[in-house]
Amino acid sequence: MALGKLIDGKWTTEWTEHNQQGQFQRMPTVFHNWISLDGTSGFKAEAGRYHLYISLGCPWAHRTALLWKLKGLEDVIGLSIVDPIISDYGWKFSAKPGCITDTVNGADYLWQIYVKSDSNYTGRVTVPVLWDKQSGKIVSNESRHIIQMFDREFGEYANDTSFYPVDLQAEIDRVLDAIYQPINNGVYRSGFAVSQAAYTEAVTELFAALEHWEGILGQQPYLCGNRITIADWCLFTTLFRFDLAYYGLFKCNLKRLIDFPDLWKYCRKLYQYPGVRSVCSAEHVKQLYYAGLPELNPSRIVPIGPNLNLDLSLD
CATH class of the missing domain: 3.40.30.10 (Glutaredoxin)
Structure with a gap:
């Protein structure tokens, strides 16, 4: 490939x-x-x-x-x-x-x-x-x-459920901007960095951002307050992949997602939202990253684990 x-x-x-500094630039x-x-x-x-x-x-x-x-x-x-x-x-x-x-x-x-x-x-x-x-x-x-x-x-x-309500759009846009570079793109900036300095910068920013949102989610249920928004779904897709691929293959290994109590509970809560699990595939995620990126995994061996229990009770 x-x-x-x-x-x-x-x-x-x-x-x-x-770029010339070895930083990944999407x-x-x-x-x-x-x-x-x-x-x-x-x-x-x-x-x-x-x-x-x-x-x-x-x-x-x-x-x-x-x-x-x-x-x-x-x-x-x-x-x-x-x-x-x-x-x-x-x-x-x-x-x-x-x-x-x-x-x-x-x-x-x-x-x-x-x-x-x-x-x-x-x-x-x-x-x-x-x-x-x-x-x-x-x-x-x-x-x-x-x-x-x-x-x-x-x-x-479409149905009446709104994840981008008018009264929250400014805050949702702010949060989307805040999570994009350090987290959504940050895992790629870490995994595809080709210099030590670029990797260190990216992974440091990634975990600083994760710690920040861990704190926020310890005080409120969702990124923008009490309502689920598209900002939550945009963070969820990164969190869903974190322990499956980013922690190991992308060297984002200061902590696993399950080591962040509030982020881990939040990820499980979103996964358990009606309809979500039907469009989540851990197998496709692992196939994409481990079998599809030989520059990062030359053997193309796809790991059996981790055994994530996203259906774990939220109580």
């Missing part, structure tokens, strides 16, 4: 997201169109029009699967789930357990979806992808925007 990207619509194994997403309830954005919220491409192993895609499920959009927006292991040609579709092939475009690889949307596309080929069947274009590949659209813009097609 070689991480790659598209250059002028052609697949290449050329790939780098590091390339920004490119497709930022918006679905709106009234269609004034150019993409109208309609049942059967859109299709979501995800990986159950990837935390960014996982957050969109959660909102898709929790907002009751299963019969409104189609779903494809890629193979958990990234191939020499990037994300691929397969019939492995837990995967769903591309029933919309019949693609073998996700890069073909990007090229179908933009024949000269240059950049990374990432999940999630929200596809518009009507125009044959990618609406968005930015997970934060997708979950906001799922929560706000599908009106009668």
